[in-house]
Amino acid sequence: MAAAIFGKVNAGAFTASFLASAVEAIEMVAIVIGVGVARGWRSSLLGAASGLVVLLVLSLSFGTALSAVPIQDLRLVVGTLLLIFGLQWLTKGIRRVAAQGLAGYHEEDVDPSGSPHTGVDWTSFVISFKGVLLEGLEIAFIVISFGATSHSLTTAAAGGVSALVLIALGGVASHRTLTRIPRSVLIFAVGVMLSSFGSFWGVEGIGLDWPGGEIALAALVGVYGAFGLAAIALQRRAAPTLART
Amino acid sequence: MRRRAKAFVLFWWDFVIGDDWTMAATVPVSLAAAYALHRLGVQAWWLVPLAALGVMSLRLGRR
DSSP states (O other): OOHHHTTSSOOHHHHHHHHHHHHHHHHHHHHHHHHHHHHHHHHHHHHHHHHHHHHHHHHHHHHGGGGSSHHHHHHHHHHHHHHHHHHHHHHHHHHHHHTTTTOOTTSSSBBBSSOOOSSHHHHHHHHOOOOOHHHHHHHHHHHHHHHHHHTTTHHHHHHHHHHHHHHHHHHHHHHHHTSSHHHHHHHHHHHHHHHHHHHHHHHHTTTOTTTHHHHHHHHHHHHHHHHHHHHHHHHHHHHHHTTOO | OOOHHHHHHHHIIIIIIOOOHHHHHHHHHHHHHHHHHHHTTTTOTTTHOOOOOOOHHHHHHHH
């Protein structure tokens, strides 16, 4: 029975599609959860859901022709916007952590500029929407590439969807832990993350290759994180009384 | 109609640029410079993060 079922499944196409899609799915879920925890879930999930709907409509409408979408241009637009947002968040995150330390467990749901949210928070919406759409399109391209080369599109699609569902479930399971992290620290962390993704996609969008490929993304997180921690230490040294409040 | 167009432009300006246009301008300018260097045959992937760290240092130092 099992042989009858799995005999028709191209294990190589499934595994390759699953692993490659998992990398993109981690990036997608990290953006949605990061924005949700730092700025509120409603708008972040609304943006993610809208991104998934657009992705689904595109996939159903274009099928394998989806690979004709100019992903390079999309990376440039999304990367530019994420980097602009990321730098603003990171700067504000550095100032807030320097001033408040690990405070912020019970802060109101405010954005880094201090304005309370009413209705849809468009920044959260757009960041989640673009993150889901871009990463979702990349998963679709991976599925199409592996599926076309191995003549097993359905198997490759099953691998891609499985990776997305598993990573999303992992994200849902871990979000409670993330909500216990102080908000000032979260704004700092999301700033680091958005700056890293923005730099990575923006540079890829103009046609340049990062040394080490996707590993460069981890290096960018390290560089922006180290810069942020050094800046917090400098700010606290410059204004010690403010830092202790 | 004119008021709506103005509100539309102001919304997008505030949404994308925020309260510091220098930080927002650094991103497309550094990407354009990296692309220009790339066309000249220079590996310029480092330029964008470097410009980002530079503008943040200036912003944080301004207080």
